[in-house]
Amino acid sequence: MIGFLRLMVFWSVFAAVAYWSLLIYSRSVRREALEKQWDADPPDGSTDDMRRDFIEQGMAAYEGSLRRKLLWGVIVLPFIAIGTLLYLVNYA
């Protein structure tokens, strides 16, 4: 039982680090894409404020997107993997 708890503690720490670094990476990629999208074809008379608003709106949309939610897979999938391994090794 202690072994199980230790696995869970180690895993939580690892998963938290993996989740946050992936989240930062994913946000950064999205922001860069938005910047490039604006810079490639800026509307006439565009200002820095308009550019900032466009990017912030895009980031707000990203926070609600499916892609953002899929990052939770980093935390969920390993549990599925452990369950599958447990079944295959001991019961299959």
Added chain:
Amino acid sequence: MRYVKWAFWAMILTIFGSFLHYTLPQHDVVRIVGTYQERQDLTDWTSMFWSQPDDQSGTLANRDVQFIQSVRPNGRPMVYRNEDTGWRWPPYFKFDTASLQTEADDLKSNAEVPKWAVITHYGWRNELISIFPNAVGIRPVEGPDVTIIPWFNIFFFVFLGLVFLLLWRMWAQFRERAIDPVLTDAGEVWDSVDARADAARDRAKGFFGRINAWLATWRR
């Protein structure tokens, strides 16, 4: 210096490769000839090649371990230990040691009427320091020349490659977005310091020019 670098990377690769070779599952086609149980002393450094199947076993000086004796198609013997890995490393989550021993007993055969089986295991056999690979699965097969596709290892190495690719992309993105702009700023500051120094030197021509230039350093 170049050889030191090579030696360093060769060492890292060897350690990482040995680690994977020890930990990842491998398949042997064997004929089971027997099983036994033997008390093992587990207090010296080789204890790292044995499992700690339950919480008490970390503090025990010795305990019983089950073994599976087998003969490979080339006639050479191979002995596996059969221990739970539990929730510990390596992450096989094996709890069915007793069932596996029973299956192994069920598949026992002799050279005259051989029954072949594939044993999935991890670990190394070394006679000198008495270490044994740990059997994690066993299944009967038709003959000694079956083809075994290591699905898990294929999947694992593809996954590992993707993880390395992702880590590399993450690092590249971090450098591009967080480090390079800072370096560019620092470069611009440096250039402007440089330009101001040049301008100061240009003004500092002649005696009065030099005094003016010196005074100018107090103004800003």
